[in-house]
Amino acid sequence: MNYTTITKFDRGPLARLLTGAGLAAALLTGCHPDQRMSASSDRQKQLYAYCMQCHQIDGGGHKLAAAPNIGGLDSAYVENQLNKWRDGVRGAHPDDAEGLRMRPMLRTLAGTDDIKVVAAYVASMSTVYSPPSLYGDQEKGGKVYQASCASCHGTEGLGNQAMMSPRLAGRNDWYLVTQLHKFRSGVRGADPRDAQGAMMRPMALGLADEQTIRDVAVYLSQLKPKEI
Amino acid sequence: MAEQHPSHESGGIGWQPLARSVFLTTFLGAVIVVGTVLFYIFAGGEDLIARLIPANSSFAGDIDFVILVIAGIVGFWFFASLFAFFVLLYQSRRRPGHKPEYLAKHDHQLHTWVSWPHWLVIACDLIIIIVAVKVWHQVKQVAPPADTVIRVVAQQWGWTFRHPGTDNKLDTVDDIVTIDRLHVPLDQVVHFELQSKDVMHDFSVPVFRLKQDAVPGRTIKGWFKPVKAGAFDIQCAEMCGIGHGLMPARIFVETPEQHAAFLEDSARNASVPGGQSIY
Numbered sequence: 001m002n003y004t005t006i007t008k009f010d011r012g013p014l015a016r017l018l019t020g021a022g023l024a025a026a027l028l029t030g031c032h033p034d035q036r037m038s039a040s041s042d043r044q045k046q047l048y049a050y051c052m053q054c055h056q057i058d059g060g061g062h063k064l065a066a067a068p069n070i071g072g073l074d075s076a077y078v079e080n081q082l083n084k085w086r087d088g089v090r091g092a093h094p095d096d097a098e099g100l101r102m103r104p105m106l107r108t109l110a111g112t113d114d115i116k117v118v119a120a121y122v123a124s125m126s127t128v129y130s131p132p133s134l135y136g137d138q139e140k141g142g143k144v145y146q147a148s149c150a151s152c153h154g155t156e157g158l159g160n161q162a163m164m165s166p167r168l169a170g171r172n173d174w175y176l177v178t179q180l181h182k183f184r185s186g187v188r189g190a191d192p193r194d195a196q197g198a199m200m201r202p203m204a205l206g207l208a209d210e211q212t213i214r215d216v217a218v219y220l221s222q223l224k225p226k227e228i
Numbered sequence: 229m230a231e232q233h234p235s236h237e238s239g240g241i242g243w244q245p246l247a248r249s250v251f252l253t254t255f256l257g258a259v260i261v262v263g264t265v266l267f268y269i270f271a272g273g274e275d276l277i278a279r280l281i282p283a284n285s286s287f288a289g290d291i292d293f294v295i296l297v298i299a300g301i302v303g304f305w306f307f308a309s310l311f312a313f314f315v316l317l318y319q320s321r322r323r324p325g326h327k328p329e330y331l332a333k334h335d336h337q338l339h340t341w342v343s344w345p346h347w348l349v350i351a352c353d354l355i356i357i358i359v360a361v362k363v364w365h366q367v368k369q370v371a372p373p374a375d376t377v378i379r380v381v382a383q384q385w386g387w388t389f390r391h392p393g394t395d396n397k398l399d400t401v402d403d404i405v406t407i408d409r410l411h412v413p414l415d416q417v418v419h420f421e422l423q424s425k426d427v428m429h430d431f432s433v434p435v436f437r438l439k440q441d442a443v444p445g446r447t448i449k450g451w452f453k454p455v456k457a458g459a460f461d462i463q464c465a466e467m468c469g470i471g472h473g474l475m476p477a478r479i480f481v482e483t484p485e486q487h488a489a490f491l492e493d494s495a496r497n498a499s500v501p502g503g504q505s506i507y
Contacts, residue, residue: 053470094405097425100386103407104474 044121050108051118054101060128061172066098068175071125074159077166078119080196082106086115089191096187098178127170129222134173136211136218145216148206152199156225164196169223176217180204247321251314258307265303284460284481285436286453290363292437297359301352371451375416382422382429382442385471387462394491404494408477413487414457422448430466433479439465454481 059071084090091099157169182188183204189197393402
C-alpha cells in the first residue's frame with residue numbers, strides 16, 4: 001500500500017468543514033424532542049440506580065440491607081412516602097435505624113420531578129414474592145386481616161389510592177412486622193404532619209399480640225390477588 | 229526517527245534537552261510552591277492553615293502547629309535534596325574532556341554523604357515525635373473537666389445526637405435527641421461519648437481539627453471546646469457503605485442566649501419527634 005494515498009483522504013478545508021457540519025448535525029438530531037421522549041426511561045433508570053443498591057434491579061428488595069420489595073407499589077403512595085422522607089416526616093426518628101438508612105438517599109432525588117419519575121418507575125415493576133421468613137398461621141392471619149385491615153387496604157390487599165393506603169399483597173413479611181411495631185411504638189406515623197400515619201397507628205395498636213402480627217404479615221406476604 | 233541530538237554534533241555544550249526541561253520544570257515548581265508558602269507565612273504567620281479553614285476549637289492551633297512543623301521539616305529536606313540532586317547533575321554533565329566514572333571506593337568523603345543525612349533524619353524525626361506526642365497527649369490522652377456531656381451515635385447513614393437538656397445530665401427525661409443537628413455551647417468543654425450502631429464511622433469536625441473513629445460495641449470518649457459561634461460541618465470520615473458520602477451533619481456552636489433558646493424550644497416541642505427537611 002502506498003502511503004501517499006492516505007493523505008488523499010484529507011481533501012482540504014472545505015471537506016473538513018463539511019465533515020464537521022455533518023458530525024454537528026448528527027449530534028443535534030440526538031437532541032430532537034422525539035429522542036428525549038425515549039430518554040425518559042433512561043432518566044428513570046438513572047435515578048433508580050441508587051435505589052438499586054439495596055432494593056435490587058427488579059425491586060425485589062434485600063433483607064440484609066433492610067430494604068423491602070417495592071416493585072408494584074402504587075406510584076402515588078411511593079411519591080407520598082418519599083416526600084415524607086425528604087421532609088423528615090418519616091425516617092427521622094432516632095430509633096428508626098432502617099428509616100435513617102433511607103433518609104439520606106433522598107439527597108439523590110433533589111430535582112423537582114425526580115421523586116415523581118422514580119415513583120412511576122417503581123410502580124411499573126411487578127411485585128416480587130418471597131417465601132415466608134417467619135412462622136405464621138396464614139388462615140388466622142387472613143381472618144384478622146379481613147376484619148381489621150381490609151376496609152382500607154382492600155379485601156385483595158391491593159390498597160386504596162384515595163386513602164393513600166398501599167398495596168400489601170406480596171410485601172415482605174419481615175418488613176410488615178417491623179413497620180407494624182414502628183407504628184405501635186410511634187417510631188413511624190407519630191409526626192404531626194403524618195396524616196396517614198395518624199390513621200394507621202391506632203389500627204396497628206389494635207392487633208392483639210406478636211403472633212397475630214406475624215400471622216397477618218405471613219398471610220399478606222403470600223396473598224396473590226386477582227388482578228383486574 | 230532521524231532526529232539528531234544537538235549535543236552529538238557540537239561535542240556536548242550543555243545538558244540533554246530532557247534533563248534541562250526536567251530541571252526547569254522542577255525549579256519553577258519549587259519557586260512557585262516556596263513563594264506561596266512564604267507568602268502565606270508572612271501574610272498569615274501561625275494562622276497559615278486557619279486562613280484556609282477556620283480553626284474553631286481550643287486545640288485546633290496545636291494541631292495546625294504539628295502539621296506545619298512536619299510540612300516545614302519535610303518540605304525543607306524535599307527541596308534541599310532536589311537542589312543537591314540537580315547540583316550534582318550539573319557538575320557531572322557531559323562535557324569535553326571528561327569521561328564518565330563510577331565511584332565505588334571506600335572513601336570517608338563518600339561516607340559523609342550517607343551518615344550526615346542519616347543523623348539529620350533521626351534528629352528531625354525526634355523533633356516531629358516530641359511535638360506530635362506532646363499535642364496527642366494534650367488532645368487525646370487527657371481532657372479538661374467537662375462542662376457538658378453529649379452522646380454521638382453513628383449509623384448507616386446518619387447521626388443521632390443526645391443532648392443533656394436543661395439539667396445538664398445525660399440519660400434523663402429532659403434529654404434532647406436530634407438527627408443530623410448538634411447544638412453545643414460556646415467556650416464550654418464538651419465531652420462526647422461516641423458510639424456506632426452498625427459499622428465503623430468517623431466523627432470528623434474539620435474546623436475543630438477533630439477526627440475520631442466510632443467502633444461498634446465500644447463507647448469512645450473525647451472532648452472539644454469550641455471558641456467561635458456559628459454553624460459548621462460534621463462529616464463521616466470513614467468509608468461506611470453506599471450512603472457514606474450522603475451522611476453530613478451540622479454542628480451549631482451557640483452563645484449562652486442562643487443555647488438557652490434551643491433548650492427552651494426543644495423542651496416546648498418535646499412531644500414532636502419529627503425531623504427537619506434534608507434539602
